[in-house]
Amino acid sequence: MTGPVAPHPRLDVEALLLDPRVHIIVCCGSGGVGKTTVAAAVGLRAAESGRRVVVLTIDPARRLAQSLGVRELDNTPRPVAGIRGRGELHAMMLDMKRTFDEIVEAHSSPVRAAQILANPFYQSLSSSFAGTQEYMAMEKLGQLKASGRFDLIVVDTPPARSALDFLDAPARLARFLDGRFIRTLLVPTRTTGHGYFRVLHAGLNFVTSTMTKLLGAALLSDVQTFVAAMDAMFGGLRERAEATARLLRTPGTAFLVVSSPEPDALREASYFVERLISDELPLAGVVMNRLHTSRVPAISAAQALAAAEASADAADPDVAMAGAALRVHAQRLQIAGVERARLAGFRLAHPRVPLVGVPVFADDIHNLAGLRAFGAELAAGTL
Amino acid sequence: MSVHRRPAGDWEGVRLHIVTGKGGTGKTTLAAAWALALASDGRRVLLAECEGRQGIAKLFDAPPLPYAERKLAVAPGEGMVYGLAIDPEQALLEYLEMYYHLGRAGRVLQRVGAVDFAATIAPGLRDVLLTGKVYEATRRRFGEHRPARTAARISVDGKTPADGYVYDAVVLDAPPTGRIARFLNVNAAVADLARVGPINRQAESIMTLIRSPMTAVHLVTVLEEMPVQETVDGIAELQRHRIPVGAVVVNRVRPEVLPSDLLRTAARGRIDTACLQRGLTKLALPAGEEIAARLAEEMTDAARIGVRQRRLRTVLGETGRPMYQLPESDVDDIARLYVLAAELRAQGVA
Ligand SMILES: Nc1ncnc2c1ncn2[C@@H]1O[C@H](COP(=O)(O)OP(=O)(O)OP(=O)(O)O)[C@@H](O)[C@H]1O
Ligand SMILES: Nc1ncnc2c1ncn2[C@@H]1O[C@H](COP(=O)(O)OP(=O)(O)OP(=O)(O)O)[C@@H](O)[C@H]1O
Ligand SMILES: [Mg+2]
Ligand SMILES: [Mg+2]
Numbered sequence: 001m002t003g004p005v006a007p008h009p010r011l012d013v014e015a016l017l018l019d020p021r022v023h024i025i026v027c028c029g030s031g032g033v034g035k036t037t038v039a040a041a042v043g044l045r046a047a048e049s050g051r052r053v054v055v056l057t058i059d060p061a062r063r064l065a066q067s068l069g070v071r072e073l074d075n076t077p078r079p080v081a082g083i084r085g086r087g088e089l090h091a092m093m094l095d096m097k098r099t100f101d102e103i104v105e106a107h108s109s110p111v112r113a114a115q116i117l118a119n120p121f122y123q124s125l126s127s128s129f130a131g132t133q134e135y136m137a138m139e140k141l142g143q144l145k146a147s148g149r150f151d152l153i154v155v156d157t158p159p160a161r162s163a164l165d166f167l168d169a170p171a172r173l174a175r176f177l178d179g180r181f182i183r184t185l186l187v188p189t190r191t192t193g194h195g196y197f198r199v200l201h202a203g204l205n206f207v208t209s210t211m212t213k214l215l216g217a218a219l220l221s222d223v224q225t226f227v228a229a230m231d232a233m234f235g236g237l238r239e240r241a242e243a244t245a246r247l248l249r250t251p252g253t254a255f256l257v258v259s260s261p262e263p264d265a266l267r268e269a270s271y272f273v274e275r276l277i278s279d280e281l282p283l284a285g286v287v288m289n290r291l292h293t294s295r296v297p298a299i300s301a302a303q304a305l306a307a308a309e310a311s312a313d314a315a316d317p318d319v320a321m322a323g324a325a326l327r328v329h330a331q332r333l334q335i336a337g338v339e340r341a342r343l344a345g346f347r348l349a350h351p352r353v354p355l356v357g358v359p360v361f362a363d364d365i366h367n368l369a370g371l372r373a374f375g376a377e378l379a380a381g382t383l
Numbered sequence: 384m385s386v387h388r389r390p391a392g393d394w395e396g397v398r399l400h401i402v403t404g405k406g407g408t409g410k411t412t413l414a415a416a417w418a419l420a421l422a423s424d425g426r427r428v429l430l431a432e433c434e435g436r437q438g439i440a441k442l443f444d445a446p447p448l449p450y451a452e453r454k455l456a457v458a459p460g461e462g463m464v465y466g467l468a469i470d471p472e473q474a475l476l477e478y479l480e481m482y483y484h485l486g487r488a489g490r491v492l493q494r495v496g497a498v499d500f501a502a503t504i505a506p507g508l509r510d511v512l513l514t515g516k517v518y519e520a521t522r523r524r525f526g527e528h529r530p531a532r533t534a535a536r537i538s539v540d541g542k543t544p545a546d547g548y549v550y551d552a553v554v555l556d557a558p559p560t561g562r563i564a565r566f567l568n569v570n571a572a573v574a575d576l577a578r579v580g581p582i583n584r585q586a587e588s589i590m591t592l593i594r595s596p597m598t599a600v601h602l603v604t605v606l607e608e609m610p611v612q613e614t615v616d617g618i619a620e621l622q623r624h625r626i627p628v629g630a631v632v633v634n635r636v637r638p639e640v641l642p643s644d645l646l647r648t649a650a651r652g653r654i655d656t657a658c659l660q661r662g663l664t665k666l667a668l669p670a671g672e673e674i675a676a677r678l679a680e681e682m683t684d685a686a687r688i689g690v691r692q693r694r695l696r697t698v699l700g701e702t703g704r705p706m707y708q709l710p711e712s713d714v715d716d717i718a719r720l721y722v723l724a725a726e727l728r729a730q731g732v733a
Contacts, residue, residue, distance in 0.1 A: 030407070031405075031406035031407050032610075263715075264407060295681050296674055296678055298674055299668060299674070311666060318662035318665060319662045321658045321659050322663045324640070325681070326678075328685045329678060332684075338713075362683070362684040364608045366608075
């Protein structure tokens with residue numbers, strides 16, 4: 001032990017979800033740490049405390065989706081059955097292609113929209129453009145906020161490959177739309193005559209002919225058609241990306257960084273925390289999920305191991321039973337010890353960031369009862 | 384005396400090993416251990432990554448890998464693992480130089496942002512370039528034209544292997560399960576989009592290699608609900624695309640501490656706490672009612688996890704794929720890779 005350490009600030013999730021000034025809670029973190037579970041549990045608990053809540057989930061586990069009633073990807077919030085109390089819980093699962101289609105339909109004439117939707121490049125873009133999922137989550141968030149139907153929106157985020165993905169997607173999209181190559185492709189349809197442009201045009205023809213050689217003419221003209229068709233909408237998309245980015249900076253928003261006590265997850269969580277702080281985004285704190293804890297502090301790991309060894313192959317059924325229990329206890333303590341050491345490092349690195357722990361559950365969390373239990377742990381806040 | 388042997392073991396004949404799995408389950412770790420296992424006894428294996436994350440360099444504690452093949456680690460018995468971080472932009476330029484002598488065009492395309500554009504708007508094109516490089520390395524033979532800037536200089540002292548291949552095997556740390564089928568099938572899709580031209584031709588040759596018995600896609604998982612589900616779905620999807628599925632590797636396995644007979648009763652929470660209390664007393668440990676009750680809860684937790692893991696193992700077994708197990712390892716450095724490689728060899732991988 002290294003002497004007294006100031007107590008680490010505890011993240012009060014209960015206060016957060018009851019705070020009427022908080023309208024948006026964003027759960028972010030690296031892959032598989034429990035973002036979707038935390039989002040759903042926070043949403044459920046807020047709803048059962050009387051708030052009108054919508055949870056925007058992304059790729060929930062199949063059984064969780066079933067119990068939330070969001071099996072269908074229809075991009076509309078659906079009421080979740082079985083909520084206790086006067087509040088409401090709605091859930092929706094994000095379908096990025098559908099969201100993208102809706103934007104196209106809302107911003108172009110029916111004929112134009114049909115053209116765009118049928119374009120092979122549009123189809124590739126809307127389902128696999130890097131960052132679309134993040135961008136669409138933000139887009140949908142803006143829409144839900146504007147609808148005014150909910151007093152709390154809980155947002156799940158896709159597994160980030162790096163801390164930056166989710167925060168940077170809107171900006172990246174905007175940058176992409178302003179990209180030189182897109183402009184290059186658009187120029188021929190816009191300029192005529194001027195000497196300067198003729199020189200540029202020669203250069204472009206060279207690029208275009210190389211592209212044609214590589215990709216075939218049909219592909220290139222598909223791209224050009226697509227880019228020209230989308231051009232009109234680009235400004236609108238960019239504006240909305242910026243509006244959503246502003247929404248995230250308002251005091252009504254709170255970010256929860258979810259992590260597990262694994263080295264990779266902790267490293268990512270550190271990046272998230274740093275990034276949120278340096279971007280002046282409202283970080284509420286860190287949820288440290290899946291912690292192993294001891295239920296029996298009276299018996300230490302060393303004691304348990306020694307006794308378990310002494311009882312190995314015991315003929316006495318009492319001793320055999322105690323031996324089995326102690327081996328389980330020792331394994332659990334060993335894991336808990338490793339986690340505690342990692343966590344101590346994380347706390348020292350972020351002494352002012354509030355933290356709350358959630359223990360690892362023996363069963364998968366895939367129904368309302370599981371989420372309720374998870375929410376209770378989150379609110380009680382061990383750690 | 385020849386030190387140089389072709390890979391023997393469960394994967395004889397497979398030259399391209401593609402490792403996938405749900406994010407964070409151990410793809411990079413397994414790919415590295417698998418490469419070390421295959422490289423044992425004087426073989427040469429290329430370990431490649433393609434997501435721009437420098438995961439391999441981090442794992443081997445090496446400086447970031449350039450877009451060039453570098454010696455990475457010695458394998459037991461004078462084998463060698465080479466590392467490569469494939470970069471799509473560089474791969475495009477190299478490709479243009481190698482096959483079309485289009486050095487200038489390549490640079491122009493890069494300058495106007497065409498490559499960036501292609502990578503963003505049509506990840507398919509990017510994936511063609513990535514898989515294209517893997518294809519090139521897998522089929523590269525001694526004495527043939529090779530990409531001068533990137534290929535490792537490998538001398539074999541006149542003992543050119545009979546089949547002439549530079550690498551005995553290539554192991555790819557690939558995108559996760561959710562994207563793997565699309566990644567590998569991209570060449571079929573691109574061949575449709577770009578109906579003529581060199582990209583089309585290359586796409587078709589790559590697809591032929593990927594669908595051949597020379598390729599195997601291995602899936603790594605841990606014994607948890609979602610990763611196992613993804614593994615099962617991933618196998619089905621790969622099979623639908625006629626891409627050969629290799630092994631299922633269960634990673635991070637901890638020893639089962641509860642004996643089978645106790646597992647079932649404990650999972651139902653039916654533990655004889657009086658018996659437990661007597662046992663604790665006989666072992667001279669604190670044995671209060673409360674302590675016994677809490678210990679019983681811990682046993683129930685462990686038993687439920689154990690029962691679930693057995694069920695998940697059965698689910699994985701039902702896929703019919705060969706299975707390997709890798710233990711949870713406390714060692715946190717390169718030593719872990721050698722331990723896991725030895726484990727894989729002991730289980731017959733190489
Ligand atoms: N505290 C916990 N104890 C036990 N299981 C948990 C706990 N938290 C989450 N899980 C389980 O872990 C799995 C992953 O959780 P979840 O889907 O919430 O993670 P995620 O961060 O959203 O993952 P992804 O990055 O893939 O979207 C789920 O099966 C969930 O039930
Ligand atoms: N057998 C093992 N024992 C202990 N830890 C392991 C084992 N295998 C992997 N890990 C740890 O799990 C984490 C994830 O492993 P790894 O990076 O190989 O996974 P990945 O699937 O490549 O992840 P990503 O999807 O982020 O690329 C790492 O911290 C690694 O050290
Ligand atoms: Mg999720
Ligand atoms: Mg990896």
